[in-house]
Amino acid sequence: MILYDYVLSASCYKVRLMAALLGQSLTLRAVNFHPGREHKSPEMLALNPKGTLPVLTDGDTVLADSADILRHLTSEHPEWRSTDDDTWLAFASDLNDSVGLARLHDVIGYAADIDKTRAAGVTALRRLEAHLTEQRFDGLIFLTGKTPTIADIACFPNTALAPDGGVSLDPYPSVRLWMRAIRSLPGFIEMPGIHRLHELAHPA
Amino acid sequence: MDWIAVGLAQDVPPGVVIPSRIEDTEMAIWCTPSGRYHAWSDRCPHRGMRLSHGFVRGETLACIYHGWQYNETGSCDYIPAHPKLTPPDTICVPTYTCVEDGGVIWVSLNSGNDPLPALGARVPIRSVPVSLSAKDVAAHFGTAGFTTIAVVSDYDTLLAVQPCTDTSCILHVLATPDADPKAVSRWVEELRTTLEGVPA
Numbered sequence: 002m003i004l005y006d007y008v009l010s011a012s013c014y015k016v017r018l019m020a021a022l023l024g025q026s027l028t029l030r031a032v033n034f035h036p037g038r039e040h041k042s043p044e045m046l047a048l049n050p051k052g053t054l055p056v057l058t059d060g061d062t063v064l065a066d067s068a069d070i071l072r073h074l075t076s077e078h079p080e081w082r083s084t085d086d087d088t089w090l091a092f093a094s095d096l097n098d099s100v101g102l103a104r105l106h107d108v109i110g111y112a113a114d115i116d117k118t119r120a121a122g123v124t125a126l127r128r129l130e131a132h133l134t135e136q137r138f139d140g141l142i143f144l145t146g147k148t149p150t151i152a153d154i155a156c157f158p159n160t161a162l163a164p165d166g167g168v169s170l171d172p173y174p175s176v177r178l179w180m181r182a183i184r185s186l187p188g189f190i191e192m193p194g195i196h197r198l199h200e201l202a203h204p205a
Numbered sequence: 206m207d208w209i210a211v212g213l214a215q216d217v218p219p220g221v222v223i224p225s226r227i228e229d230t231e232m233a234i235w236c237t238p239s240g241r242y243h244a245w246s247d248r249c250p251h252r253g254m255r256l257s258h259g260f261v262r263g264e265t266l267a268c269i270y271h272g273w274q275y276n277e278t279g280s281c282d283y284i285p286a287h288p289k290l291t292p293p294d295t296i297c298v299p300t301y302t303c304v305e306d307g308g309v310i311w312v313s314l315n316s317g318n319d320p321l322p323a324l325g326a327r328v329p330i331r332s333v334p335v336s337l338s339a340k341d342v343a344a345h346f347g348t349a350g351f352t353t354i355a356v357v358s359d360y361d362t363l364l365a366v367q368p369c370t371d372t373s374c375i376l377h378v379l380a381t382p383d384a385d386p387k388a389v390s391r392w393v394e395e396l397r398t399t400l401e402g403v404p405a
Contacts, residue, residue, distance in 0.1 A: 131394060134331050138386045171224045172334030172375055174216035181221070199260040199269070 002027050005045065005056040007034035009108070011101055011158035012067040013055040014192040019074050019154045021190040023081070035109045068093070071151040083145035089152030092125070096159040099125050103166030104159070115167075122168040126176065129160065133175035142182045149186065157183050161195045207319035208311040208352060210365035210377040211244065211303075213329045217310060222266060224257035227314060228368050232301065233257040234310060237264045237277065244303035244312045245279055250296055309365055309377060322353045327363050327379035330389045334375050335397050339368035342376070345400055358392060360384040 004020075004027045006013045020027045032054060033039040041052045049056045049065040056063065057070045064070045068090040075081040099121035105111035106118065136142065144152045161180055163170055170176060183189070184198045191197050211225045212234055222235035224247060231247040233256040245266070247255050254270040261267070265274040265282060273296075274283040281296035302317035303310065308329040311321060335342065343351040343366065351366040360380040367375040376397075380389045 131390065134390055135387050138390075172332070172373075174212070174223070174332055177223065178216070178218075178221075196269075199262075199267070 002057060002059045003030055004028070005030045005032050005040075005048070005054060005058075007032050007040075007054050009193060010034065010054055011104070011162055012097065014158045014195070015067050015154055016055050016057060016070050016074070017192070018158070018190055019071050019081075019151065022149075022154070022186055022188045023074060023078060024188065025074060068151075068155060071155060075151055080148065081150050083150045083152065085145040086150055086152045089144050090155050092128070093152075093155035093159070095121075095125050096129075096156060100163040100166050100168050101159040103168055104162050105166075107166050119166065119168050122163060122166065126160070126163065126168065126170070126173055129156065130173040130176050133179050137175055137178070142179060144179075149183065153179075153183060158192070158195070165194055207313050207315050207317065208321055209313070210309045210352075210367055211312045212310045213332055213377055214242070214305050214308045214310055215329060216332065217242070220261045222257055222259060222261055224255065225367075226369050227312065228370075230301075230314060231255075232312065233259070233266065234303070234312075235261055235266050237261065239264065241277065242303050242305045242310050243277060243279075244301040244310075245275075246299040246301075248298075249273060250281070250298060256298065307379075309379070322365065324353075324363060324379055325361075326382060327361065328382045330378045330380050330384075330386050331393070332375050332377045333393050333397055334369075334373060335400055336373055337400050338371050339366045339374040342366055342374055342400060356396075360389045360392065362389065362392070 004016055006029045034054060039045060040054050046052055048063060051065055053065060055067055055070060056065045064073055099118055102113050103118045103122055106113040106115055141147055143149045189197060209227050217223055217234060217236050219236050219238045219240050222233055225232045225234045232244045233247045234244050236242050245256060247257050249256055249268040251273050252270055254268055256266060256268055258269045259267050265276050267274045272285040273281055275298050276282045279298040279300040280294060281292040284290055284292055302313040306321050307324040339351045343349060346354050348354055354364045354366060356362045356364055363379040365377040369375060378393050
């Protein structure tokens with residue numbers, strides 16, 4: 002499988018993280034998204050007419066939607082699936098359009114009504130916090146149950162990167178514990194702005 | 206106003222550090238692996254990095270930047286770049302009085318001599334940020350002080366109010382032990398909508 006990848010993209014990181022957690026190796030092709038706009042190059046448009054990243058190719062299959070890619074990667078891993086995933090894959094789009102857009106505005110100068118975008122981010126994070134809090138009342142830490150699914154992997158990156166877009170995560174204790182649980186998963190990998198749990202490293 | 210709630214114990218399990226604040230005082234709240242809570246100034250004395258970005262290692266809090274480790278009194282115990290050095294006593298983090306009581310983490314920026322707020326038989330449910338000052342929340346309920354506010358509801362609710370900024374505070378919600386926590390959680394979401402909808 003080949004992933005056309007941009008290291009700072011939250012959506013590309015979803016794919017890298019999911020593959021790492023599954024132990025699935027990917028061939029990474031770095032695309033100069035910024036400032037090169039290489040995702041709009043003729044070669045990339047031939048592959049994905051929408052001109053977006055990530056793009057995953059697996060033989061003749063070409064997938065250009067991160068939710069579709071997560072489903073594809075886990076097609077033979079039912080333990081990473083739940084009947085509630087679709088709700089949270091849709092919610093992951095809300096996160097992408099709010100805290101995700103605010104981050105792109107702040108980090109690489111995307112056009113956005115920044116106050117409105119951040120306010121939408123707060124609304125999304127409040128919804129996430131309320132749901133995860135109710136899950137904790139039932140003794141569950143992940144979005145759909147006791148174990149993580151593609152729902153968690155889809156929602157984690159833009160949530161964890163929200164402070165890069167000026168949206169604080171400080172007041173959301175259930176979100177914090179959920180992110181901690183994801184960062185504790187065997188095989189977890191980092192991206193710039195999302196670090197591993199240092200507690201798990203060997204003491205000095 | 207002596208004791209202020211800064212979090213719920215269930216949200217800061219052993220080995221976890223979180224950022225918190227009482228007005229302009231920014232704090233790192235952390236819990237040792239053996240379950241003791243501490244509230245410190247959120248600045249590493251070395252380079253000023255927020256200690257709440259750091260991590261708990263053994264019974265110490267370590268800064269994420271250069272790994273300086275601080276023991277439970279706030280004194281620096283270990284500097285990884287100088288492993289043989291015993292750090293001087295002058296390298297220490299300002300600490301605040303911090304206790305856990307009734308499942309709530311309380312901090313005093315004053316003497317800490319006042320008795321802790323009475324919670325009755327209530328148990329902690331959750332913490333909810335509100336885009337309104339603590340003063341405005343207190344005014345809404347017709348009270349001047351805001352350490353704790355008993356609110357009439359089906360759940361015998363009590364709000365421990367944490368003042369954060371001129372436009373934000375956190376409500377730490379407690380309720381009768383037989384209440385359904387999900388019902389209380391939804392009740393406080395509605396309360397927040399009401400509070401934030403009231404024109405200033």
